[in-house]
Amino acid sequence: MKNWFHSWRAAVRIARRDAWRYKGRSFLVLAMIALPILGVSAVDLTLRSSELSASESLDRMIGAADARFNDAAVAGVPILQTPDGEMHTPAKDYGDKAWPGGPTDVTKTFPAGAVVLTDSSGSAKLTTAHGLLQTEVRELKAADPVARGILTLLDGRFPEKADEVAATSHFLETSGLKVGSALSPRGSDTTYRIVGSYELPNDLKTDQVNALPGAFLAPYAKAVEKAGLTAPGVSTTYLVKTPGGFTWNMVQQINTKGVAVTSRAVLLDPPADSEVPLYQKDGWANFETSSGAQAAELAALGTVVGLAMLEICLLAGPAFAVGARRSRRQLGLVGANGGSRSHIRAIVLSGGLVIGVAAAVTGTVLALILTFALQPLLEDAMGQRFGSFDIRPLELLAIALLAVLTGLLAAIVPAVTSSRQTVLASLTGRRGVRRSSRVLPLVGLGALLLGGAIALYGSLVSDQFVIVAGGSAIAELGVVAMTPALVGLFGRTGRWLPLSPRLALRDAVRNRGRTAPAVAAVLAAVAGTVAVSTYAASDDAQQAAEYTARLPHGAVSALVVEDGGRDVPAVREAVQRLFPIDTRADVNRVSVGKPGCSPYGEGAGCGRYEIVIPPANECPLWARSDRGEDPSEKFSKEERRKLAEDWRCQEHSGGFYGDGGLLVGDAKLLNVLGIEDAGAEKALAEGKVVSFSKAQLDRNGKVTVKVITDTEKALKAEQEGKPAPGTLTALPAHQVSGDPNSYGVQALITPAAAKAAGLSTVPLGSFYSTERMPTAEQRQKLDGEIAKLGSDVDFHLEEGFVGESSIVLLVLTVFAGLVTIGAAGIATGLAQADAEADLKTLSAVGAPPRVRRTLSGFQCGVVAAMGVILGSAAGVLPAIGLRLTEERERLRFYEESLDEGWGAMSSPPYVPIVVPWETLAALLVLVPLGAALLAALVTRSRGAVARRAAI
Structure with missing residues (x-):
């Protein structure tokens, strides 16, 4: 043991002195090994620091509260939930029937004496230094101790009056505003003053303003509805604090009233899967990463690490080999003084050990320093704050050992080669006659054939x-x-x-x-x-x-669906002014209900419409069944394959950008889309519908439009497999000859013909043909103009693939x-x-x-x-x-x-x-x-x- 220890200590000392003597070669090998260690260690530190503990996650989610109550929107029927409250479903099995829907009075489920904070979220378009910005609005009394931890105050204070707001730092940066500036929502005369800036630790890139409960969203909704538009939706949850917290049994009792609960006590000490009734239902098992998936991930990680080590060994190995040859006289002296081959191998291997240890220490220390120094930049890049600077010594040690192992592996072949040289050859510098191995190429050829056969299979x-x-x-x-x-x-x-x-x-x-x-x-x-x-x-x-091109090459479309097309004129003017426009085709959409209703009929007082496909033109594979059965089950495989070639099954009807299938415009649109059909232009002049879908026309050559005023009844009927109730209007139509590419436009009608048919329309946008492809500078200017409007503009310039x-x-x-x-x-x-x-x-x-x-x-x-x-x-x-x-x-x-x-x-x-x-x-x-x-x-x-x- 003493001889073994002393021989290796001497070998390490010789290797250390040799590495210091040839600093250039040593630094090269050290850098090759240390750089991957630096990268992997930095990634490990970053990921571990960004992983939040259950307590840290709860502080950012519910602050100092004991639970967050959330309406499950099932009209108060009992529900089953997961322990974290993220997923829930009615406790009763409704089968094919629709689930109950509707709000629940959450306030009736609060324990006596509990402290409760309302947390409401909505959205609004706010005035900024550049124009308008769609922003999340959160009504929460952030200064209350119960909410501490959800929002982190950076400057100023949280709002204390109804006309005050605080804003995230990202919103202030994006909007060009600052603490002390004033802002107001679009369509409202109310002005708010920014009194502070804050951040959301879990989402640093959120544009959000904070107001007191009831100070912003309700007045804004009234102003929007007064203008005839649809008010944005508002979601409300409740932060509840009570002595003793909420156990899993208490959470289940609250679930019986249709309310989901995220409890601090439950998340810190979650129940076993057998105690969660939701996991006992079919399809609701607590799926975790399978062992097969984990094995695949480990195999992939091992492959990457193995290939990286192989690459480093292939590059570093020759350096050790040359170093050993340049030190062959020194190694020969070791042999001349009684050293054995094992001593020579130990000296060369010690070179790999010394470089590996130095690379491990260097890479790990640099990873710690750089990760700590760059923590703010890393947090900004990830979009969230670290929970803490988490150092896992065992993981860093394992990563560092990879460097040591890599250094040793790179030195193995040079060590064996050096030990085989005779003392005389080492002292005289003669290399002798060296033959390459005949076994290694045969092994390689076998691996090549085996791998090729596996890949071929x-x-x-x-x-x-x-x-x-x-x-x-x-x-x-x-x-x-x-x-x-x-x-x-x-x-x-x-x-x-x-x-x-x-x-x-x-x-x-x-x-x-x-x-x-x-x-x-x-x-x-x-x-x-x-x-x-x-x-x-x-x-x-x-x-x-x-x-699939959305438009002809070089063509442009700019469509605005929200707010009844309020910003369409401004968008049209901006595109016309900044782009080399040749032809502009203005289009509208059919609107059912208030002017601000969306094409999908969402919101109170809003409806929708659709083009009715005649039964004779419906694909038998997709025909509606009153019993809710799959119609394709009536056919055999051969019949299904044959029907797949039927023109009725190859017709893909549907709306253009959710317009229900009927676009309101004139013949200019045909010109922009590159459709040449004299009959189509004539039909538009005669007030007919120009159809690009053969399935839309009935036997009389007409297109039937169904106007649905009650969206909820229509949805219920469709769930039962019945046609949606509505008013039918048959319009004369013209089928475009041939099979032109209409780029998603199903049918076209002029504004005068739509008005004559009793269809209300609102502006949708415009299509443009260009004289030449717009430059990058023109596109950037247009993007800036559109951003100032604050509207959700569906803009598309067709550049091809x-x-x-x-x-x-x-x-x-x-x-x-x-x-x-x-x-x-x-x-x-x-x-x-x-x-x-x-x-x-x-x-x-x-x-x-x-x-x-x-x-x-x-x-x-x-x-x-x-x-x-x-x-x-x-x-x-x-x-x-x-x-x-x-x-x-x-x-x-x-x-x-x-x-x-x-x-x-x-x-x-x-x-x-x-x-x-x-x-x-x-x-x-x-x-x-x-x-x-x-x-x-x-x-x-x-x-x-x-x-x-x-x-």
Whole structure:
């Protein structure tokens, strides 16, 4: 034990002194290992600090209260809830019948003597320094001790009077206002003064103002309704504080009155699943992450960590190998003085241990410092405050041990190689004749064949992506194992090359111990990049084929559904002024009820309308059943497949932006949409409806519009499988000839014809054709004008399909290029250090000074070129396998949809395989060339003058 301890202590001391002597090489390896440790440790600290404990979460949710009461909106019938109160359902099983709906008087469920705060939320458009801003309004007495913790005061104070509000810091930043400024909601004469700023710890990016209960939302609703518009909805909960809190039994008693409760006591000490009646109902089990999913996550995490360690070992291993060769005389002296092979291995391994420990300490300390220093920035990026700066020593220790393990693994091969050298060879500096292993290439070839077979099985037989990915990973590791042999095959091409590249290639082949790991590292990075790039380019091509344009290329639409189209004139003027408009087509929508009603009939006094499809034109697969049965069950699979080709089942009727299917406009809209039909223009002039859907017309060539004034009755009837009650109006119509692309417009009627038919209309917006594509500056100006209005404008400029993979491909190419240049540069630097004697010999025999620079460039280029070529070949195959697997899965889904009768809603799958030639060209040509030029530029033409004995 004493000898073992002393020998390792001596080995560590020697390794420490050697690392300090060669600071450049040591710092390079340390940085390679420490950077991943720094990143992983920082992520661990950030995630742990952002995770809130149950107590911290409750403080932000219910403040100092004991519970939050929430109306379940089931008309007071008993409910069952989850312990956190987030999910609930009526206790009674209503089967196919509709659940009861309606408010509950929550105030009757409060315990005697309880302290209660109301917490109401709504929304309003508020005046700002730039215009209007849609903002959340919260009525809560935030200064009350019960609410402490929900809102964090930053400046000033919380409101104390009815005409005062506080605002979140994000709202003040967005609106251009400050504490002391005045604001007012749109449509109201009431003005409020901002007396303080605050933040929501769980959502730092919320635009919200806080007012006293009853001071804002009720007056604003009255002002909106007075203007004939629909008031925004308001939700109210109650913060309740009572001695003793609320146990699970008390929560269940309150549930019998139709009220859901979020209790502090229950969340801090939750009941067992067997004590939660809701979990005993079918479909309401407490689903947690399955063991299979957890195993898959751990496997994915282990794969990523393993690949990262492999990459670091491949890059750091040659550095240890060269360091061992440069210290071979020192190692030879150890052997000459009685040291065994185990002592030499211990010295080289200690080098990895010393660098690993230094990298672990450096990475962990830097992660702690940077995470603590950047905490405000991290919180802003995540949108929430940390609960506390949570340090998990065991987790950080485990991450740090990865650095130590990586350093040891990187030094294993150099340690074994150094220990096999004889003492005489070490002392004289002779390398002897070294043969590459014949077993490793065979193992690699076996892994390549096995991985290829697994990937082939996964792509042609199985539907599991993980099989293809796993097989591809095994095959790639096989290629890595075959890299030394493949480097030797590359060396046979040197006979046809000039002097400098021939010397570089032969040096790479002769020193495979440092060349092969660098090539393998480049191979792994390039293979992953090519695989992802090929998949991304193929997916881009698939999305381009499936893309459905909303408008003709270059056309513009700007629609406003809310507030009865109040802001439509301003939007029209802004687009007309800022964009190069050719034709403008104004459109309205049919409105049922008050002018401010939405197209869906939401709110009191609001209705909706729909175009009635004649029974003869309904698809048999989707026909309405009075019993609520699925009509497709009446047909066999063969009949469903046949009906999928029926024109009635291929007609996709429906409204344009929720307008019910009938747009109010004139012939200009046909011009903007690029529809050329003289009969359509004539029909509009005659007051007819122009229909783009064959299913809408009955036998008499008319379109029937149903006006539904009572939305609740209509909804109840539809739930029972009956047609919604309403007033029917038949209008003469014209069917557009051919099959033109109407871009979602189902039918068009002029304003005069709509008025004659008794249909009320409100402004919706406009469609525009442009003389040329608007510039980015024009778009930004228009966005600013629309933002000032504060309206929810559905704006669309048709640019055609715009792929997102171009940025991904660029990032991946840059990443692979950096790894390639880095690995090749490391190999080149090690080659220069390893072959210094050869370079001095070249200089001594009369070689020009530029040979040194040229040789260095070609050494770097050779390593980069070999790695890129092998990596490109290894990366295309897994991408092809994944695409074939996806094609089989989509084809199976399409066949099932045909059998179920939904085939008309989809099209046969198109899953192309596209090779990103631009990316491959950049990797195959530009990256090796850039690496060679960079290495040549940074290399000195002349080396140091050597003594005769050193030559």
